[in-house]
Amino acid sequence: MQKAIEVKGLRKSFKDTEVLRGVDFEVKRGEIFALLGSNGAGKTTIVRILATLLEQDGGTAIVNGFDVASKPEQVRHAISLTGQFAAVDEILTGRENLILIAKLRHLEHPRLVADEMLIRFGLTDAADRKAATYSGGMRRRLDIALSLVGQTQIIFLDEPTTGLDPEARIEVWKIAKELADGGTTIFLTTQYLDEAEHLADRIAILHEGRIIAHGTLEELKRLFPPAKVEYVEKQPSLEEIFLAIIGKREGRQP
Template sequence: MPRPAISAHGLRKSYGDRTVLDGVDLTVPEGTVFSLLGPNGAGKTTVVKILSTLISADPDSGPVHIGGHDLGTEAQAIRGAIGVTGQFSAVDGLITGTENMLLMADLHHLGKREGRAVAAELLERFDLADVADKPAATYSGGMKRRLDIAMTLVGSPRIIFLDEPTTGLDPRSRHTMWQIIRELVTGGVTVFLTTQYLEEADELADRIAVLHHGTIAAEGTAEELKRLVPGGHVRLRFTDPAAYRAAVTALGEGTRDDESLSLRLPSDGSQRELRSLLDWLDSAGVEADELTVHTPDLDDVFLALTDGTRVPHQSKETAR
């Protein structure tokens, strides 16, 4: 197992009588994408601000280590190991893309020659070289976000916090940003991602945690979280009424639809359950014309965990 890039135990934060974080535990292995989900006001940005040394946790919080450094005693070392891209762009629209990059190079105490080389390389990497000498105010939203992340990478951080990096971007720009994140992780960078887009977490994250009322309501891979929510099923559809009746009689469970000649069976969609069902159909000599797997998605998980109720949602389908 990779060693943790981030570990936090019993993370707490209160403002007066209002508790924002109430004992949050997180472990993020190196070279992975960890996504923190939660409704507005759940405390996602507070977590990022604490882990990136921007604000302090409450004194009764447990130990926190970032990049092997103790948050309580080695904050400066942590700042040298991380990069942060917040919800709101740090790009200065009055100066050019190159000038924004060189400003970051100065902040990281890079020499003039090294700073220009790093700036040029990153602007090329993020497909901004053609507009590098134009004021950043003229950039599209996606271009500004790419420049924002390029600025974050000037110091070659091994851990990057991305706080809702694709909010407000069009679908094409979002997919471009996803590709950038994948390339960062391929290069060994650890990404801590907060997002309101469940599809984004499903697409990118190795592990996902759902934050609600200041605590972690659930954590796991996307598939593990989806299995927490009931409603998964397999739908068998027949064109031969005799085959349909044979399946109904033999299986003896599920929900039948005599009009459409279909049978719905509870299932978690796992390979084992599907193999068992297919083996049974073969041994019984029953042939279904269509088998469709319906599984809950992250929308279902999010709503169930944060509302405390099972909210109906159209499930994804994978036809076999």
Template sequence: MDTHQAEGPAIRVQGLEKSYKDLRVLRGVDFEVARGGIFALLGSNGAGKTTVVRILSTLLKADAGTARVNGFDVAGQAAGVRESISLTGQFAAVDEILSGRENLVLVARLRHLKAPGTVADDLLRRFSLTEAGSRRAATYSGGMRRRLDIAMSLIGNPPVVFLDEPTSGLDPEARIEVWQAVEELAEGGTTVLLTTQYLDEAERLADRIAILHGGRIIVNGTLAELRRLLPPAEVEYVEKQPSLEDVFFAVVGADSQGREARANEK
């Protein structure tokens, strides 16, 4: 199966719904992700970001709606989806007993790749881990461990990579290290869907940003397009463009007020 020849958007989501008993997590989510570049799904804790990623990676079934990844339907063509993607969760999935290089070689062998040692060395070099490659992963800093985790996810060159809150719990220096690794992914032509609750992360990395709130996508666009949702502020006669933080709280607050008003009418 050729997972690199599909046409159209890398990801297409239409009317996605998911509930856990009486809790409606997704209420009709719609978005598309173009091939290449970085798409950020931004939202608070509990907004449903991880649920979306789990559905797109075939780990969870939606209650309603459709989703296609690299041209494959997540419900009916799960094998094609799995061959097209890599998923990095909120916690680094590295074997701390093994060295960084041994972790990479192990995954390359599991994927039946030729010359797994060469694959490992190339990735160590790409993610600036060559000097640490022979050290046990248990000795790595948080940023190094995250970079190794992302490197492992690239073995086999998947066209689509899901990064679910990749910098959660990391210190500022480690976050910057991961950001640089993510930017390199996009430069290499990989499509990245990034979930995050950090406004500065979405502002730094994403080509397009969708804000997930109340189970729906309430805005979706480039940073420039989102900024145009709010008028610029003037500080001492100097025009100040709204930040992504200003946009986020304005649209989330407006949506929350609207839902409260509708609830009071019932």
């Protein structure tokens, strides 16, 4: 399967603090790839580098076949970024938000594009309401819809469910699954381990500036001590696996 993203030896420091210390990973086309890490681990720094918003200090990052440092314009044409907070214009209606982005991307028939996205994301009934009146889940749906105007091939979801209630989180999960099923590559960062457990095809754990484990959920489970058999065999959750791996790296017992 072709690689959508390939990162080798990525390094980044802020003043005297080394945030990324040689990060390596790859993301296959059409998969949901989850990057896990504690606060300050460097997840958003990686996203900003891959999205051409921040220059790395060393290493290489290839997105959709283009180097982010030397070919940023080509990278930007292939990606969209949805951050931790919905980037919608609250003064405009949902429809007006979508039309604006379609015009900024020089698409033909921007109103038709907006109508199609409203249907796709279940926002038709609220299309002509100001975004300020939307619930958290609706704003996030609109935010992701805005990111996908123009048939984006790769979407970065940087902690997309931060601050959302459980129902809204499930809405975002459903959208992410549908996008991946349609061939869109999803790069997801999250602190919610159940989110990665439900969504991700493959998972990488970022700790102290390096990727310390990666693979499918089943592959990561093999890094965990064998399940104890009592009356039933209890499989470890991703949260238990994550804490066990981090604990080993810091010299603690899981």
